[in-house]
Amino acid sequence: MRFERLTVEGRVVRYAAAGDVRAQQTLLLIHGFPLGVRMWEPQLARLAPLLDASGVSRWRLLAPSLPGYDGSDGMPQPSMHDYAAHVLGFLDQLDVSRAVVAGLSMGGYIAFALLRQAVQRVTGVILADTRSGVDTEQVRAGRHRMIEIVTNGGSKAAADDLIPKLFGPTTKAARPQVMAEVRQMIEAQSPVAIVDSTRAMLTREDAGPLLPTLNLPALVIVGEEDTMTPPEEAERMASALPRATLVRLPRAGHMSNMEAPEAFNDAVRRFLPGTA
Numbered sequence: 001m002r003f004e005r006l007t008v009e010g011r012v013v014r015y016a017a018a019g020d021v022r023a024q025q026t027l028l029l030i031h032g033f034p035l036g037v038r039m040w041e042p043q044l045a046r047l048a049p050l051l052d053a054s055g056v057s058r059w060r061l062l063a064p065s066l067p068g069y070d071g072s073d074g075m076p077q078p079s080m081h082d083y084a085a086h087v088l089g090f091l092d093q094l095d096v097s098r099a100v101v102a103g104l105s106m107g108g109y110i111a112f113a114l115l116r117q118a119v120q121r122v123t124g125v126i127l128a129d130t131r132s133g134v135d136t137e138q139v140r141a142g143r144h145r146m147i148e149i150v151t152n153g154g155s156k157a158a159a160d161d162l163i164p165k166l167f168g169p170t171t172k173a174a175r176p177q178v179m180a181e182v183r184q185m186i187e188a189q190s191p192v193a194i195v196d197s198t199r200a201m202l203t204r205e206d207a208g209p210l211l212p213t214l215n216l217p218a219l220v221i222v223g224e225e226d227t228m229t230p231p232e233e234a235e236r237m238a239s240a241l242p243r244a245t246l247v248r249l250p251r252a253g254h255m256s257n258m259e260a261p262e263a264f265n266d267a268v269r270r271f272l273p274g275t276a
């Protein structure tokens, strides 16, 4: 993947881009925990050319790394609010005033924080394998364990812990290469960034009350085999959002955009024209 870079408030931000730089419309992709921008490869590689070829509209895809990921500069003790402000600052640098915002899992939590800060800049939202509520006690305990695991064992230990949870049984049985790619993505990230994100997730706000106020096109996507943010969560979010479409992807777990890339991209391709 080719990374580009720019500077937001003195911090270097690495990012990937695809599609037409002159495009009027932007799809912003916010990555999940603790993966970095490479997780969006199936969308960056395949979605942009297909959208252009359809002749419906021309889109630019932008996928910024969060602070500390992919060799981007970190920021001290970031919160979800800070991550969202970082993404908005990134859009400002590229003169993008409005975008469709897509986030997978933690990327969804950041999308909610961004909507709280600047809903007027969002023309549509894609929430993939994420949840609006705060963590259960069990998840909170898991996050404290993750901080310990990463502090002692680095990003490899994070990968060991997460890999069994991120994928559905179909991918585990039939697509080991996807799991190997994700392992590499996690192992390449800095332990500091992983711990920072874990702490940021622990202190995030409940986005439940926000949902009914979001009068904008929304696409909720979930892998049917997702056990981290299961389909029932997606159903709850979709029914609380005034203008949502729910798409359940068979044979995909939590990493639905990588596990079922064609079906994921089809859902996005159908959704985008309605956000113009």
Ligand code: MLT
Binding pocket: 031, 032, 033, 034, 104, 105, 106, 107, 201, 228, 254
């Ligand atoms: C993610 O994929 O971003 C994480 O699963 C989010 C989380 O742990 O809540």
